[in-house]
Structures are given as structure tokens and as C-alpha cells.
Amino acid sequence: MRGADALMEALVHEGVEHIFGIPGGANLPTYDALVDADLRHIQARHEQAAGHAAEGYAHASGRTGVAFGTSGPGATNLVTAIADAMMDSIPTVFVTGQVRSDLIGTDGFQEADIVGITLPIVKHSALVTEASQIPEYIHHAFRIASTGRPGPVLVDIPSDLIREEISYTPPTELVELPGYRPIVEGNAKQIRLAAKALANARRPILYTGGGVIHADAATELREFAMSDRFPVTSTLMGLGAFPSNSDQWLGMLGMHGTRAANYAMDEADLIVAIGARFDDRITGKLSEFAPNAKIIHIDIDPAEISKNVPAHIPIVGDAKLILPKLTGEYRALQTEQERLDGWWSRIRGWQEEYPLTYEPGSDGEIKPQFMIEMLHKVTEGDAFVTSDVGQHQMWVAQYYGFNEPHRWINSGGLGTMGFGLPSAIGAKVACPGEEVVCVAGDGSLIMNVQELATAVTEDIPVKVFLMNNGFMGMVRQWQELFWDGRYSGVDNGTSPDWAKLAEAFGAKGLRCDDEADLEEMMRATLDHDGTALLDVRVSPLENCYPMIPAGNAARDMVG
Amino acid sequence: MGSPEMVRLEDLRTGRSLTGRKHVLSILVENRPGVLARVAGLFSRRGFNIDTLAVGPTDDPEVSRITLTLDGAVHPIDQVTKQLHKLINVLKIRDMEPDLTVARELALFKVSAAVESRAEIVQFAEIFRAKIVDVSRRALIIEVTGSFDKIEAFEQMLRPHGLLEMVRTGEVALSRGE
Structure with missing residues (x-):
């Protein structure tokens, strides 16, 4: 079969059903193979949008989103979506057409070094140099995009190689990548230490992020939070992992978070960060961030641990596996719930004093x-x-x-x-x-x-x-x-x-x-x-409050 | 259960991020096109400054070794290695222990060697076990291998005699034993 047909089979083998994209000269063979493939192609009107659609698909379903673009401008139009998927850890695979291999490096028509352009904004990428690599690289791409900390993977395929005849048999077992071994289990000793620290905390808070959703660990988070009366806040990306109608929910934290959430972080003695990365929109002024807190940091990406805020108890691994163990260890300690009474009355005070509120509209004005x-x-x-x-x-x-x-x-x-x-x-x-x-x-x-x-x-x-x-x-x-x-x-x-x-x-x-x-x-x-x-x-001049002005500390919220 | 084995929050400590010394990282990578660009790109994007960099083959044709040195007083080395580990083509990283490591670099120095100072230069070269590898009427080229510090010292000795050009490879390193 042609490389393009192998590409389709490899995608189907990975469970792909939908692709977002736009054809062009260099990926004509791909689009020809698409005609007979058991895949639905959604023809976007701009490659950036095809990329965002693939991201939306992944966000909503937890499955890897796929976008196609042609060489040159088709590929460069994907760049914003690729960068977006990298920043928010969205599992996505981008397949771009490239000019013929003999034209690479000659500034051929619609040639752009998309692998070079996207190097700093991909989890991984590859330029196909032999036709037989096409299905192999696709399988690698799905493995890498969807496991560990998810992210975008780009596969760039020259238009001559994708027309070549190759043989392809779908792999029967998981492909091994020698340089890729995400840590998932979580160190048992660290988990035990974290449980003991929690048992000794008087002002704990759970600070959760998008990683909880990527890990499919919302249920595990809820069980952990409810193993005691831990207050919970979340980043923008983590909303929904913990129910907003729970009385343990403090609202979002950060620049436009609630005062209760930000003040609780400011006064906490122990912060449990789960799948969150201490972004500047959360910490504000780093030197004044959570000055009283020790940090337990749970993340599947070891490089996030102590990147911005040093962690006292780092736990590297998959939140879905770690949280139940932590819940079990914590429950075994049989702590007294009353020890959080003082903390909760402080938090309830903030919630009553500073609810999210706005001036209602008058004369039909829509706020x-x-x-x-x-x-x-x-x-x-x-x-x-x-x-x-x-x-x-x-x-x-x-x-x-x-x-x-x-x-x-x-x-x-x-x-x-x-x-x-x-x-x-x-x-x-x-x-x-x-x-x-x-x-x-x-x-x-x-x-x-x-x-x-x-x-x-x-x-x-x-x-x-x-x-x-x-x-x-x-x-x-x-x-x-x-x-x-x-x-x-x-x-x-x-x-x-x-x-x-x-x-x-x-x-x-x-x-x-x-x-x-x-x-x-x-x-x-x-x-x-x-x-x-x-x-x-809506009201044209309404401002969004409350707000921590950039570079300020949580306790300096305005509005 | 509980209190006797409780952990006191005030006893919890974070790891040190800056070590304050030079680090030699020995990085095994897949021998594929673009891998060096990924490593170099990571350093520039994260604002890590490489002091020296040497790339070459290993005993395995599929694997190359990148040896680089950087200043642990400026950069959190564990953050650097963790970011490097995220590159799929990076197979293994070793932060070389100074006491357990043999590290060498090679340098070539071209000095203008007037007749009256030639003897002295030759003497320096002998002391540093350097070799004179090219001689012309106006200049000498001297080859020296050794640790980073030895080459620094040799350079200091030569400078007053008219250093015309120099080139250094950057350190390469292997751990002792095994």
C-alpha cells in the first residue's frame, strides 16, 4: 500500500475516528487516501481552527485530537494551535505535508521547516525520512501525545515518501521508546509522608489544576477531598474536577479568583498541589506567595516539581493512582475532623464578607x-x-x-x-x-x-x-x-x-x-x-473583579 | 495510631536548587538528525547558559554523547536535567561527580613567538606537558590537553607572550571505574 494508506490504517488502529484539517499540494496523497479511509474528515476553513478543533475534541473526550495541514503556510497556520496544546497539555497529533524530499532545503514552493519552527512548542516531533517510518512515527506520536503529561506531537511527511509503496502490519503490542518512560506509580514513602503531613496540618488546602482532568482523576480527587473536610480551590484549567456546588469548594484561585481561595492560599500551612504548575497567574508575586505554607506537589511531570515554587514533599506520578493511595494512608491515620474547625470558620468569614458579586444592571442593561x-x-x-x-x-x-x-x-x-x-x-x-x-x-x-x-x-x-x-x-x-x-x-x-x-x-x-x-x-x-x-x-465598560494586579501578592486583591 | 509518627510541618525542608559549582553533564542521546538542535533549543528557551559543549559518537553507533558544562551557581541543575529528560531522544543523563570523573579538554594556542621569548614558551609547554605542533618564523601552535583549570592556567601563562588565536573543545568526561 502507499504510505498515505498506511497512515490511514495507523490512525484507525489508534482509534481515531475524526480528523480536522485542510488539504493542499503537499498533502494531496493523504487526502486521496482519506477518500477510502474509515475516518470522518472535518474540513476547517483555516488550519489554526483545525488545530483548535482537535484540541476541543481532546478536551471534551480525553482522546487524542488529530489535525492535518499541508506544507508551508498550512503548517505555519497550525503553529498557534500547537503552542496552545503544549501550554495546556492537550493530547494532539498534527500531521503536516512537506515538500518532496529532494526539494527540502532548497526553499521550494510552500516549503517551511515546520519541525524546526515548532521545536520549542511540541512534546515531540519528527520529519519522516523513509516511507516505512510513516506508520511507525504515527504510533510513536499517539503513545507520546496521550501518555505521561499529554501534549502535541507533530509528524511531517514529504509528499514523495507518502506516495511510496510500503508494507504495514499494525503493531500487536505497545511500542517501546527507549528515551520515554513516564513515571506513573508515585513513591509510596513520599505518599505516606504526605498523609502524615496532612494529618498534622491545621490550615490545609487542595490546589488542583488541569492535570487532574487529564489524569481522569476527578472521582479520586473528590474522594480524597472528602476523606476530611479539605478546602478545595482550582486553577482555570482544573474547573469541574471538583464540583462547584460542594461546600468544600472555595472557587477558582489566582488573578481573577475568589478572595476566599486566594486568602486561604495566603494563610495555608500546607498546600497540596495536584496537577497544577504554580503559573504566574496563580502565584502573583512569587516571593510573597503562600508565605506560611509547606508544599506537597503531585505531578506527572518531574520538571514541574520545584520549577517555580520549591516543594517540600514532591510526588511524581499519575494523580489517578496516587490520590487513592494518599486517601488510604490518610484515612488510616484517623485524624480528628475538629482540628479544621478554626480554619473553616476563617474561610467562611471570607466567603461571607467577599462573595463574587456585581452591581445589577438597570434600564434593561445586560451585565x-x-x-x-x-x-x-x-x-x-x-x-x-x-x-x-x-x-x-x-x-x-x-x-x-x-x-x-x-x-x-x-x-x-x-x-x-x-x-x-x-x-x-x-x-x-x-x-x-x-x-x-x-x-x-x-x-x-x-x-x-x-x-x-x-x-x-x-x-x-x-x-x-x-x-x-x-x-x-x-x-x-x-x-x-x-x-x-x-x-x-x-x-x-x-x-x-x-x-x-x-x-x-x-x-x-x-x-x-x-x-x-x-x-x-x-x-x-x-x-x-x-x-x-x-x-x-452587554455593559461596555464593566470590569472583571476581583483581581490581583500582575506582580502583586494574593492579599493585595482589588475590586 | 497517629500522633507518635506524625510529621511536624516545621521540620519539612525543600531541596537545594543552586549547588554553586561547575557541573559536567554527560548526556546520551539517540543519534538522529536534529537532536542537538533540540538540546540547544531547550537551553536557549529556558535561559540556561551552556559554558562548553562537545558532541561525538560513542561505542554504540545509534547513540551520541553530548558533554556540556554549566554553572550550578546560576542554574538549578536538577531543573536543567529534568527538562532535558523530557526530550524523547535523550536516553540518559549523568551529572558527573567531580571526584569520580576524568574530564579533559583539548586546546590549541597560536602565539607569536619572538626569538627572545621562544625558550620561555617552550619551557612553559614542557611544564604543562603541552606539545608544539607547528612552528613557523613568526608563530608557534601549541596543543595542550587537560582539565578546564589546567588549560585556563596555561592560557594565563601564554597571554603575555602574544596570544594570537586559541580554540578549545570544551570538556569531555567519563566516570572512573567499572
Whole structure:
């Protein structure tokens, strides 16, 4: 068979059912083989969006997302999605066409050294130099992308090699990679030590991240947290792993987290970090971060341990395996629950004094926070929600209230505007029976709005709820607060007419200006049989609070 | 159960991140195109500064050895090695123990050797067990092997005599015994 046919068989062998991509000259053989393959290809309208769709697919399902692009610009258009998948540890495999092997290095038409370009932003990558490597590298790619700390893997295939005849038999056992052995078990002695430290803590807190969701360890986290009355907070990426309706839940922490969560971190004597990486949006001023706390750090990536904040008890491994052991060790110590009473009354004090709150709108004005609360109501808090990046993203994180993992899909590490719509398409493909909504910002949505064509043409009904304030809202907020209100490059004006634009793409377009109409129009958007966009005109100058100004400590929260 | 074996939080300590000394890392990597670029790229991206770097084959044709030195007073060496381990093509990393390691580099020095100072230069070379490998009317090339410090010292001796050019390979190292 041709290399391209072996590629398809290898993908099918890896359990792939869906691919997002765009063809071009160098990957014509791939697309020819696709015709006969048992795979559904979703033709995106820009490779960046194909990449984000693959990410959304992976976020929603936990399975590896796959995107195709051709050589040169097709491949470079994937770069943002690859970087995004790297920052948020999303299991993804990118297969790019490359110019013929004899043209490599000659600046041939549509040649770009995509392996070189993406070196710092991939978990691994490979340029195929012999046709027989094609299926082998694909199997390596899936192994690497989906195990250990997940991430993007790129396989670049020259157009002559993929046409060559090769023989391929699917592997019967797991491929061994000599330089790749993720540590999963967790050191038993360290786990015992962590349990004892916890038993001695008076002000403990669990600080959880996206790693808990990647590890499929939400159940294990809940059992651990409820083995005592441990307070739980989470990063943006970890929302949903622990239910927001639990009374042990303190809300998100970090720059736009709750005061209760941030103050609890500030006063904690023991922080258990699980699948979280002490990013600057969490720590704020590093030298003043959690000054009273000892750190237990559980992570599958040894390089995350003590990278930003030194750990006192590092535990390297898979949270799904470690948490039950830790729960067991902790339970065996039979601690007295009352020892946390003082800590809880301190936390309840903060929660009562500083709840998430906003000034209600008047005269029909739609407050952005109200919009998210209404979205929660009409979706019964049960939708898969994707977002772009900015104020609206933070408001969703604060006000939607996720109770299950995988349902909150956003670009946390890289902060990629334009992520929401394509990732919603990917999530809907992965979970066709679920309600998938994209909460978009008007600055972000236009960056990948062409994907409405994909949603309509490929019959992938997603619902876009556009939080339209007419600004690059988060940048405007920073200019207002930290740059003397000198607005620069943040006014989006009145273009486009979003409802008309949606209609032009063949989707349903609606617009809401009045708080009184919002619920009904949201329901109409959800009830529409097909892709729909609701342009919600929200208060243009609302700021997102509370907030830790960049470089400040948690106790210096404002708003 | 419980209290007698409890761990007191105040007794918990973190590991030291900066060691304050020079480290020689011996890194076995798969002998494939682009592997050096991955290693070098990792260093530049993470802001780690390599002092010396030497790459060459090993007894196994599938495997190359990268020997690099870096300053443990500036860089957290464990963070460097953990990041390196994440590269799939990196097979093994050894942070060489100074007392248990033979480390050598080779250097060539070209000095302008006026007639009146030639004797002295030749004498230095003998003391350092260096070899004069090229002689012309105006210049000498001297080859010396040894530890980093020995070569530094030799350079200091030669400088006053008109050092024209020099090249150093960077240290390569093997652990003693076994």
C-alpha cells in the first residue's frame, strides 16, 4: 500500500475516528487516501481552527485530537494551535505535508521547516525520512501525545515518501521508546509522608489544576477531598474536577479568583498541589506567595516539581493512582475532623464578607456576569462550554459553576483569542449528544469567525453566545486601571453586524439588547435546530473583579 | 495510631536548587538528525547558559554523547536535567561527580613567538606537558590537553607572550571505574 494508506490504517488502529484539517499540494496523497479511509474528515476553513478543533475534541473526550495541514503556510497556520496544546497539555497529533524530499532545503514552493519552527512548542516531533517510518512515527506520536503529561506531537511527511509503496502490519503490542518512560506509580514513602503531613496540618488546602482532568482523576480527587473536610480551590484549567456546588469548594484561585481561595492560599500551612504548575497567574508575586505554607506537589511531570515554587514533599506520578493511595494512608491515620474547625470558620468569614458579586444592571442593561448566570440557568449548568480569551472567559470561570470535568474548554496557558468557536466544533464532534456552547468575546470571535462555515457545512450545531461589549475588554480594563485610561487599539467599533454575519454563513443570527429578553432569546438560540449565534450587547465598560494586579501578592486583591 | 509518627510541618525542608559549582553533564542521546538542535533549543528557551559543549559518537553507533558544562551557581541543575529528560531522544543523563570523573579538554594556542621569548614558551609547554605542533618564523601552535583549570592556567601563562588565536573543545568526561 502507499504510505498515505498506511497512515490511514495507523490512525484507525489508534482509534481515531475524526480528523480536522485542510488539504493542499503537499498533502494531496493523504487526502486521496482519506477518500477510502474509515475516518470522518472535518474540513476547517483555516488550519489554526483545525488545530483548535482537535484540541476541543481532546478536551471534551480525553482522546487524542488529530489535525492535518499541508506544507508551508498550512503548517505555519497550525503553529498557534500547537503552542496552545503544549501550554495546556492537550493530547494532539498534527500531521503536516512537506515538500518532496529532494526539494527540502532548497526553499521550494510552500516549503517551511515546520519541525524546526515548532521545536520549542511540541512534546515531540519528527520529519519522516523513509516511507516505512510513516506508520511507525504515527504510533510513536499517539503513545507520546496521550501518555505521561499529554501534549502535541507533530509528524511531517514529504509528499514523495507518502506516495511510496510500503508494507504495514499494525503493531500487536505497545511500542517501546527507549528515551520515554513516564513515571506513573508515585513513591509510596513520599505518599505516606504526605498523609502524615496532612494529618498534622491545621490550615490545609487542595490546589488542583488541569492535570487532574487529564489524569481522569476527578472521582479520586473528590474522594480524597472528602476523606476530611479539605478546602478545595482550582486553577482555570482544573474547573469541574471538583464540583462547584460542594461546600468544600472555595472557587477558582489566582488573578481573577475568589478572595476566599486566594486568602486561604495566603494563610495555608500546607498546600497540596495536584496537577497544577504554580503559573504566574496563580502565584502573583512569587516571593510573597503562600508565605506560611509547606508544599506537597503531585505531578506527572518531574520538571514541574520545584520549577517555580520549591516543594517540600514532591510526588511524581499519575494523580489517578496516587490520590487513592494518599486517601488510604490518610484515612488510616484517623485524624480528628475538629482540628479544621478554626480554619473553616476563617474561610467562611471570607466567603461571607467577599462573595463574587456585581452591581445589577438597570434600564434593561445586560451585565456580563448576569449573562453567564442566565446561561447557567438555561443550560442547567450542564453544557460543554468553550470560550475565547479575555474578560468573558474569566466571567464564565467565575459564574458558570462547573460540576463535572471536561465541560470547561478554554485556552489557559497560551491565552489564544479565537479559540472558542473552533474548539466548540471539536467538542461537538466528540460529544454529539451534548449541548456545546461557545461563550465568545467580540474581539476574539472575529479571529476565527470563518469557522461558522465549517459548523454549518459539516452540520455541527454549536451555539455561540457572544458577549459583545465592543472592546478588547480585558486590554481595555488594564489600560483603564494601569495605563491612566489611555485607550489604545481596543475599540472594536460597531462592525460587524453579528446576527447578519451569522445569517450570511447560513447559521441563525439573533441579537439581544435588553436584560428582559435574554432568557427567552437564549432559549431560542439553544432550541434552534442548527448552528446559531446570539449577539448579546452587554455593559461596555464593566470590569472583571476581583483581581490581583500582575506582580502583586494574593492579599493585595482589588475590586 | 497517629500522633507518635506524625510529621511536624516545621521540620519539612525543600531541596537545594543552586549547588554553586561547575557541573559536567554527560548526556546520551539517540543519534538522529536534529537532536542537538533540540538540546540547544531547550537551553536557549529556558535561559540556561551552556559554558562548553562537545558532541561525538560513542561505542554504540545509534547513540551520541553530548558533554556540556554549566554553572550550578546560576542554574538549578536538577531543573536543567529534568527538562532535558523530557526530550524523547535523550536516553540518559549523568551529572558527573567531580571526584569520580576524568574530564579533559583539548586546546590549541597560536602565539607569536619572538626569538627572545621562544625558550620561555617552550619551557612553559614542557611544564604543562603541552606539545608544539607547528612552528613557523613568526608563530608557534601549541596543543595542550587537560582539565578546564589546567588549560585556563596555561592560557594565563601564554597571554603575555602574544596570544594570537586559541580554540578549545570544551570538556569531555567519563566516570572512573567499572
